[in-house]
Amino acid sequence: MGLAKTEMFTDEQNEIALFAKVFGHPARVAILQYLFKLKTCFCGDLVSEIGLAQPTISQHLKELKHLGLIKGNVEGTSVCYCIAVENWSSMKETMLEFLNQDITSNQNCC
Amino acid sequence: MGLAKTEMFTDEQNEIALFAKVFGHPARVAILQYLFKLKTCFCGDLVSEIGLAQPTISQHLKELKHLGLIKGNVEGTSVCYCIAVENWSSMKETMLEFLNQDITSNQNCC
DNA sequence: TTATTTAATCGTAATATTGCAATGTAATAA
């Protein structure tokens, strides 16, 4: 069906899955890495840096923006995209908690 | 097209995306959290704990196993699944490096 | 042997994602 039954999971589980999903495409990983380096942050530069068509990049940027991980500023005819530092940090906390889980019991059965 | 053009990205970017993708569904997040708690680890228990059908859980387990994050041991007619601790750790390192990226330049343009 | 139990696999329907050409839009330039 292609439809996750989100109502049967906790808010935390759904939140982790949503963040993870947006990182689940190498283009979005690349965009974020590029923005972190802050060489430049114009959409057009991302298009030439990454080898995908402009509408495709625009679509990936939209998803990142929708989750609040980046923000965009119109500057003339260009749009400057940047990491939304606050939101990135809070996302990071959520993900770290998940990744840093440790075996609570001492018996490792496998 | 639904097909990620992996050849235009670095191995690291593709690896991050692959790991993230498997965390991109709340059922797999739930399975992993459950296995970490180690209350029990039998497929059937996961089926009753999470509200999805047995073939669906089995499919999610397969994806987690395929990435090496869990391992399964046949015990009689049951199968015991556990976190693959070593692989989890190395996945964690990769993801932490990505999540812990910091703005390298001091000018935050947005 | 014949159940029974547990889980994997198959097949398929419903939905989501990815990518891009074509087009639209908003700001600036001529």
Add this chain to the structure above:
DNA sequence: TTATTACATTGCAATATTACGATTAAATAA
């Protein structure tokens, strides 16, 4: 005003994902 530039949006084709009923397979029990 009419380009031009940069980006967003639309529409659509190709592919992937999710979910599950039906079936199969493998181990144990009767």
